Every structure is written in C-alpha cells, then in structure tokens.
Amino acid sequence: MRVLLVEDDEPVAQSLRRGLSRYGFEVAWVTTGAAALEHCEPYDVVLLDLGLPDTDGLDVCRALREQGTVPIIVISARSDETDRVVGLELGADDYVSKPFGVREVIARIRAVMRRAQARPIGAEAEKGPDRYGPRLTIDRKAARVYLGGEEVVLAPKEYDLLAFLAEEPGALISREQIMEAVWDANWFGPTKTLDVHVSALRRKLKDAIIIDAVRGVGFRLEVVPGGSGDDAP
Known part of the structure; x- marks a missing residue:
C-alpha cells in the first residue's frame, strides 16, 4: 500500500x-x-x-x-x-x-x-444509476452522484452515507446502524463525525433531499418531489 x-x-x-x-x-x-x-x-x-x-x-x-x-x-x-x-x-x-x-x-x-x-455498497452496485426524485441520481457502480445532471463532488464518507440512507428512503435508521454500516464497527473517531457528514449532505444536496434527525434515535432521508427530471444523466 x-x-x-x-x-x-x-x-x-x-x-x-x-x-x-x-x-x-x-x-x-x-x-x-x-x-x-x-x-x-x-x-x-x-x-x-x-x-x-x-x-x-x-x-x-x-x-x-x-x-x-x-x-x-x-x-x-x-x-x-x-x-x-x-x-x-x-x-x-x-x-x-x-x-x-x-x-x-x-x-x-x-x-x-x-x-x-467496500464502495460501492451492496448488490445495488451491479445495477444502473438510481433516480431519487426529479434531480438526484446515484450511480453506485461508479460511486458518483449527480444533481440536476451535474456531478456533485462528495467526500468518500459523504458518498457512503448518502448511498446507505438512500437504500430505503423514508426509513428511520439508528445512529448505531449507520455507524456500523458506513464507518464499520471498529470506528476510532468521534461519533460526532456522523452529524458533520449529515450537515455536508444537507448543504450539497439541499434541493433534492431532506435528512431529518430524530433526537436520540437516528436519521431519515426523504426525497424532495417536483420538477421535470429531464436534466438527470
């Protein structure tokens, strides 16, 4: 290495x-x-x-x-x-x-x-790009994200977090589940890193998704509806 x-x-x-x-x-x-x-x-x-x-x-x-x-x-x-x-x-x-x-x-x-x-996560990596609403596309095979047809540059863990939360939009996922899936069970750093990465995704993808925090439990990703969606790759 x-x-x-x-x-x-x-x-x-x-x-x-x-x-x-x-x-x-x-x-x-x-x-x-x-x-x-x-x-x-x-x-x-x-x-x-x-x-x-x-x-x-x-x-x-x-x-x-x-x-x-x-x-x-x-x-x-x-x-x-x-x-x-x-x-x-x-x-x-x-x-x-x-x-x-x-x-x-x-x-x-x-x-x-x-x-x-380990990226991209899961068997979904074998499929083509996934669409979430009219603006957001996640290409798990290439580990790339597009917003309105333009690629959004995400840090590696930002991508992993988005890909994991987007596997089941609307589902409430606990902090423990997220940390284990995205950072693995042997994560050395502070758990606050999860909040930092959630904030980054909210900022970069604010027109396409909403990530709700449920106090004491975890997070839920919701797709923002509306628009034509013709500009996605």
Missing part, C-alpha cells in the same frame, strides 16, 4: 516512515502543502499534518479532496475540536491527534482502506 506522508516535522516523519515500512507500506514523504498537491506518483492514502510551513493543512485537505477520492487521514497536534470538525467537513476520512503510536496510525489506515474498498 502506498502512503503519501505530508509532514514537516522530520523526527515524526522518519518515525512514521520506519514504522510503516516495517509493516509493508510504501511511503512517499513531502514536507509542504505545495509538494503534496504537486506529487504526481500514485498513492492509496494520505497522512496529512495540519501544521505545514507554507499553508494551512486544512486548505491542502480541501484541495486534495477536490482532486479525487483517495482517503485522507489528518494527523495534528491541534487538540481543538473545531479543527477536527472542519477537517471532516473538508473531506478527511479520519483524524489522529499527536502524540500517537505507529500501530494506531496503521489501524486507522487499514480501517479507512477497508471502507474505501
């Missing part, structure tokens, strides 16, 4: 490189956000420090997510929950706080890769 490590602290980076290499990972190390965005060799997962010398790591996270769906794990000494939430909103798949052990990082890498490789 190929890892792009974006970390300007040399002792931390060298320790991670040695540890990851012992477990069979191939590590490409860069020290700046610019170098990360210019890195042209293929990689399977990104370990991204937020405290970079040339730019804020959150900006790099956003730019990397715009480039594709490769899993991103943020590594940072910042303990503020706001940074965690913002990182997740920008498309990070997980967040590790310094100090951390190499084994913890490896466990998180394996978890996000396991979830990424």
Whole structure:
C-alpha cells in the first residue's frame, strides 16, 4: 500500500516512515502543502499534518479532496475540536491527534482502506444509476452522484452515507446502524463525525433531499418531489 506522508516535522516523519515500512507500506514523504498537491506518483492514502510551513493543512485537505477520492487521514497536534470538525467537513476520512503510536496510525489506515474498498455498497452496485426524485441520481457502480445532471463532488464518507440512507428512503435508521454500516464497527473517531457528514449532505444536496434527525434515535432521508427530471444523466 502506498502512503503519501505530508509532514514537516522530520523526527515524526522518519518515525512514521520506519514504522510503516516495517509493516509493508510504501511511503512517499513531502514536507509542504505545495509538494503534496504537486506529487504526481500514485498513492492509496494520505497522512496529512495540519501544521505545514507554507499553508494551512486544512486548505491542502480541501484541495486534495477536490482532486479525487483517495482517503485522507489528518494527523495534528491541534487538540481543538473545531479543527477536527472542519477537517471532516473538508473531506478527511479520519483524524489522529499527536502524540500517537505507529500501530494506531496503521489501524486507522487499514480501517479507512477497508471502507474505501467496500464502495460501492451492496448488490445495488451491479445495477444502473438510481433516480431519487426529479434531480438526484446515484450511480453506485461508479460511486458518483449527480444533481440536476451535474456531478456533485462528495467526500468518500459523504458518498457512503448518502448511498446507505438512500437504500430505503423514508426509513428511520439508528445512529448505531449507520455507524456500523458506513464507518464499520471498529470506528476510532468521534461519533460526532456522523452529524458533520449529515450537515455536508444537507448543504450539497439541499434541493433534492431532506435528512431529518430524530433526537436520540437516528436519521431519515426523504426525497424532495417536483420538477421535470429531464436534466438527470
């Protein structure tokens, strides 16, 4: 597995490189956000420090997510929950706080890769694109989402969450069911990540779906009716 490590602290980076290499990972190390965005060799997962010398790591996270769906794990000494939430909103798949052990990082890498490789979810992936109302189309085979004929860029876990909730529109699904299906039973991060991803979907797909929160239980996805639907792919 190929890892792009974006970390300007040399002792931390060298320790991670040695540890990851012992477990069979191939590590490409860069020290700046610019170098990360210019890195042209293929990689399977990104370990991204937020405290970079040339730019804020959150900006790099956003730019990397715009480039594709490769899993991103943020590594940072910042303990503020706001940074965690913002990182997740920008498309990070997980967040590790310094100090951390190499084994913890490896466990998180394996978890996000396991979830990424599981997409698209279920047997529905073998079918053609699914229509939800006049504007929303989910192509599970290609793991792509379209709104009014235009592709909507979703973070990997945003797509997984939408695909899962949309399997049964109108059904109330518990938080526990969602976390287990979308993040798996061994999720390491805060459960608040679910609320963050729901908020992102509401914002990006507000004209096509409604995601109702039922306090103390979970969430229900409703399709917004109306329109001609002629502009869907």
